[in-house]
Amino acid sequence: MSDSERASDDASGSVLVTGGTGFLGLHTCQYFRDQGWDVTAFDLKPFEEEDDTDGIDFVEGDVRSEGDVADALEESGATSVVHTAAALPLWDADRIRETTIDGTRNVLWAANERDVDRVCYISSTAVYGTHDEHPITEESPLDGVGPYGEAKIQAEKVCQDFRRMGMCVPILRPKTFIGPQRLGVFQVLFDWIEDGANVPLVGWGNNRYQLLHVHDLVTAVELLLTGDEEAVNDTFNVGADEFGTMKEDFQAPIDYAETGKRTIGTPAFLTVAVLRVLEKLNLSPLYPWVYETAHEDSYVSVEKLKGLGWEPEYSNQEALVETYRWYLENYDADEEADETGLDHRVAWDQGALAVAKKVSQRI
16 A cells, blocks of 8 residues: 555544654654644653654653553543553663553553553564574464563563453564664664774674564554454564565665675674673673574564555665665764663664774774
8 A cells, every 4th residue: 555545545543652752653653643643642751853743742751650641641632552662672671571561551451441442562573582484473482582572472461451351452563673763773783884894793694684664664553553453453573575684685785885895794603602791791782682683584474464455665675775874864973972872763882892893994
């Protein structure tokens, strides 16, 4: 379904987006606003000054607070909720559980009490852990990696409880998603590329690792908020349909930069061992879900979602190049040097990787 066809659809309504000022939340708010919906963002922190938020309302609050969630739904009058709020894997285990599990329960209780039509929950393919057989389907066993993956599994169980109470709660399990305004761990990659460094991989790079453009994720959300209730009240994988090996796909933004550099394979066991030590010493921005799985095949089947009419627009390479292009045009490392943090919209402190980059520049 094209954007123009969606725009002509009269199935718009009002939506509350939890985590609405984060990377996915912002894109979700902007997209639904552009489709004619009444949109309210709910988050702990306001939008950035440079964000395009005309026509988007904002309610400050915390998903860990039942009262805050209830007040946000009351104030917004939303008939649908997109629940994107989550704690990233870099956060401590207690904060992850409180935000991801308790926060999801708070959102669903408040929505149920106010007869909200649908709550679309954004889960993660981290619920699968690593698998030997690919593609991973929605029926594959769940084995979450670390507190983040485990909490996502528990949050999905909360969603299923509310389905049994009669609510429509579609669940999306996205692959790692990127696009304009995505920084975080990808800012590390882009910084290396911009500075003319080779990009070392965890492993030799012959594994297939699926990504996802945030636009394709948001159109999947739209489909689940507007499609037939019986069909969408289910769990769906979402990821790029076109992707190659890590070596091939991550070479694309390097080639776009025309630095003459390349991706470089490494012995996975040695690289992982070093990154484990650096992470324990708080000298690396890479968390276990990244470095423990980056050398493995990791891709999911999206046929179930495509069966509802969803079609992705971006391949892995197109998503990486567009995100890197946005980075070049909009990110100033000197101006934002002190703005590192632990979410996807800010740079992450590279720690010891900054030293490794200098070595890689000389290779």
